[in-house]
Structures are given as structure tokens and as C-alpha cells.
Amino acid sequence: MPSVVRNYIEAMSRIDPAIAVFCEAEQHKSEAAELARSLGLPCTVSTGNYAMLLVLTSERLELRQNGPGAPGGVAVDFASGLLRFRRLYGGGRKQPLAKAVGLKHNLHPTLLDATAGLGRDSFILAALGCTVLMVERSEIIAALLQDGLERAGNIPEIRPIINRMTIVKGDCRTLVQVPKQPDVIYLDPMYPHRTKSALVKKEMRLLRAIVGDDIDAPQLLEWALSQRAERVVVKRPKGAPGISGPEPTFVIKSKNSRFDVYKKV
Ligand SMILES: C[S@@+](CC[C@H](N)C(=O)[O-])C[C@H]1O[C@@H](n2cnc3c(N)ncnc32)[C@H](O)[C@@H]1O
Structure with a gap:
């Protein structure tokens, strides 16, 4: 084995598979210490x-893989070019996500995004006029989301959207109380991809390293269906099986995903 490869393997095996808070900006040292403590x-x-x-x-809080050749960090950036494009040219209320949650002309359903993650779906729905309560059980992901919301709240162009988004930390199934019964519950649990395809983007790889595979998705669906919401929407990757449980009322397909919609009669 070439020595350069042996040295790399030895170096990697010494890395503790753990995560720490690191501060890059002298002026934020005490904030970093407080974040680590919390x-x-x-x-x-x-x-x-x-x-x-x-x-x-x-400027921001970001999650980074460490070590040689690691890709750049992941942060929640609601002002990113990608989200701006989706907001302005993503198809508005005609896009599959909007149809799945039942956005009609003057209807602005209240939404509980029970699997908030990096908040992108919530942001698109809030941009379309929904009031969104986001729930995230990973404290680390919730901290990224909180940081993204705070920064975006200072940008006049998107502040009205951010004002419609609220975050609650915890497992949605054990929240003591949801402030208001939502019209729609939205679920996008992590899907256990086994491929190393480039399609599994950096964000998803880092997210998975933190939160795992959400193998309790069937219990989450069961919980959502037991709530008073009129509709439960589950996002799945294209071609993936549905979450085990009842059959959806109907399905809406998009390019890379599918929305399984469960409607209460
Ligand atoms: C695939 S990500 C969601 C991505 C998100 N839709 C977006 O647009 O960024 C799934 C997230 O749901 C969270 N999650 C899974 N089950 C949960 C539960 N029962 N309560 C709260 N959060 C949960 C995971 O921690 C993970 O961050």
C-alpha cells in the first residue's frame, strides 16, 4: 500500500466520530461557548x-465535515440563489408541492411541517402565503435553522415570508401542545438511500450523518393521521415505496419526488 494512502487511513482512524462547536470569529467566542453548552x-x-x-x-452557523478533502459547509440560507429561483420561478401555486398541500386561489392553509430539516419546503410554502410551524427534533439541525431564520429576518425582501415561519425544537409526536391545530401536516422524513450517487447532495449527506435514517417514519405517519388536520402530505423520493400504513388518497408526482396525500373525509 503506498505510504500516502497508509498515512491517510491512519489519520482518518484517529478522528473521533463526533462533533464539536468551533468558533472562527474572535468576536463570537462567547456565543460559541453558549451554543456548545446548550x-x-x-x-x-x-x-x-x-x-x-x-x-x-x-456571518453564520454552518455544519462542516472535517478532514482532508471535505466539502464546504452547509448552512440554512433562505436568500440563496436556488431558493430565490424556486420562489420566483418555481411555478407558484401550480407547483406539485403547492397542489399537494391544497393551495387554492384564496386559501392559505396553516401548516405543521413536522420534519423541518433545513426548512426549504417550509420556506417555499410560506412564500406562497402559508403560515408554517416547523418542528425539528435534532438540536443541531434546529440550531442551523434558527440561525438561518434570524439572518433572513434582516433581509427586507424575504422578511414577510420569514415572519410566517416559526420553529419549535423537539419530536413532534411528544410536543406537549401544538399552538393551533394546523389544516395540513407535512412530512418529509429522511429516506434511507443506499446509493453513493452524486444525486444524494452534500446537504443530504451531512444531514443524514447527524439525524440518521428516520426509521420511525411509520409511527410518524400514524401520529399525523391521528391529528385533527384535514390533510397529511408525505414527500418521498421518486420511485421510493410509500411509508408503511394506509394507502394515500391520491399521489402528485414531480421531477424527483412524489407527494402522497392523505385526506380526511
Ligand atoms: C429529510 S429532512 C427534511 C428536509 C426538509 N423538508 C427541507 O426542505 O429541508 C428530515 C428531518 O426531519 C426530522 N424529523 C424526523 N422525524 C421527526 C420527528 N418525529 N419530529 C421532529 N423532527 C423529525 C429529522 O431530524 C430531519 O432533520
């Missing part, structure tokens, strides 16, 4: 020993 993570000054880092830069 998440129960170490706050490190030397990055070498961790597989992943939650990095507080001078």
Missing part, C-alpha cells in the same frame, strides 16, 4: 479530533 457539545479550539464541526463564522 447543545451539550464540546467547544474546541483545535479542529483535528472531530469528524464534524458546527462552525460559527463571522
Whole structure:
């Protein structure tokens, strides 16, 4: 085995498969220490020993894989070019996501996004006029989302959208109370992809490294269907089997995904 490969393998095997908070900006040191304390993570000054880092830069909070050749960090950026494009040219109320949640002309359903993740679906739905309560059970992902909301709230162009989005940390099945019964519950649990395809994007790979595969999705669907919401919408990758449980009332297809819609009679 070439020595360069052996050295790399040795270096990688010394990495503790754990995550720490790292501060890149001197002026945010105490914020980083407070964040680490609230998440129960170490706050490190030397990055070498961790597989992943939650990095507080001078601009934002981002999740980074650590080590040689690691890709750039992932942050929640509601002002990104991609989300701007989806917001302005994504098809409005005619897009499959909007049809799945039942957006009609003057209807603005209230939504509970029970699997908020990086908040992109919630943002698109809030941009279309819905009021969205986002629930995220991973404290690390929720911290990224909170940071994204705070930064986006300072951007006049998207502030009205952000004002329709609220985040609650915790498992939606055990929340003591949901402030208001939503019209629609939206679910997009992690799907256990086994392929290393480039289609499984960096964001999804890092998200999965933190939250795992959401193998309790059937219980989540059962919980959602037991709530008073008129409709439950489940996002699945194209071609993936439905979550085990009752058959959906109807299905809406889009390019890479599918929405299984369960309507109460
Ligand atoms: C695939 S991601 C969602 C991506 C999101 N739709 C977006 O647009 O960014 C799934 C997320 O749901 C969260 N999740 C799964 N089950 C949950 C539950 N019972 N309560 C709260 N969050 C949950 C996971 O922690 C993960 O962050």
C-alpha cells in the first residue's frame, strides 16, 4: 500500500466520530461557548479530533465535515440563489408541492411541517402565503435553522415570508401542545438511500450523518393521521415505496419526488 494512502487511513482512524462547536470569529467566542453548552457539545479550539464541526463564522452557523478533502459547509440560507429561483420561478401555486398541500386561489392553509430539516419546503410554502410551524427534533439541525431564520429576518425582501415561519425544537409526536391545530401536516422524513450517487447532495449527506435514517417514519405517519388536520402530505423520493400504513388518497408526482396525500373525509 503506498505510504500516502497508509498515512491517510491512519489519520482518518484517529478522528473521533463526533462533533464539536468551533468558533472562527474572535468576536463570537462567547456565543460559541453558549451554543456548545446548550447543545451539550464540546467547544474546541483545535479542529483535528472531530469528524464534524458546527462552525460559527463571522456571518453564520454552518455544519462542516472535517478532514482532508471535505466539502464546504452547509448552512440554512433562505436568500440563496436556488431558493430565490424556486420562489420566483418555481411555478407558484401550480407547483406539485403547492397542489399537494391544497393551495387554492384564496386559501392559505396553516401548516405543521413536522420534519423541518433545513426548512426549504417550509420556506417555499410560506412564500406562497402559508403560515408554517416547523418542528425539528435534532438540536443541531434546529440550531442551523434558527440561525438561518434570524439572518433572513434582516433581509427586507424575504422578511414577510420569514415572519410566517416559526420553529419549535423537539419530536413532534411528544410536543406537549401544538399552538393551533394546523389544516395540513407535512412530512418529509429522511429516506434511507443506499446509493453513493452524486444525486444524494452534500446537504443530504451531512444531514443524514447527524439525524440518521428516520426509521420511525411509520409511527410518524400514524401520529399525523391521528391529528385533527384535514390533510397529511408525505414527500418521498421518486420511485421510493410509500411509508408503511394506509394507502394515500391520491399521489402528485414531480421531477424527483412524489407527494402522497392523505385526506380526511
Ligand atoms: C429529510 S429532512 C427534511 C428536509 C426538509 N423538508 C427541507 O426542505 O429541508 C428530515 C428531518 O426531519 C426530522 N424529523 C424526523 N422525524 C421527526 C420527528 N418525529 N419530529 C421532529 N423532527 C423529525 C429529522 O431530524 C430531519 O432533520
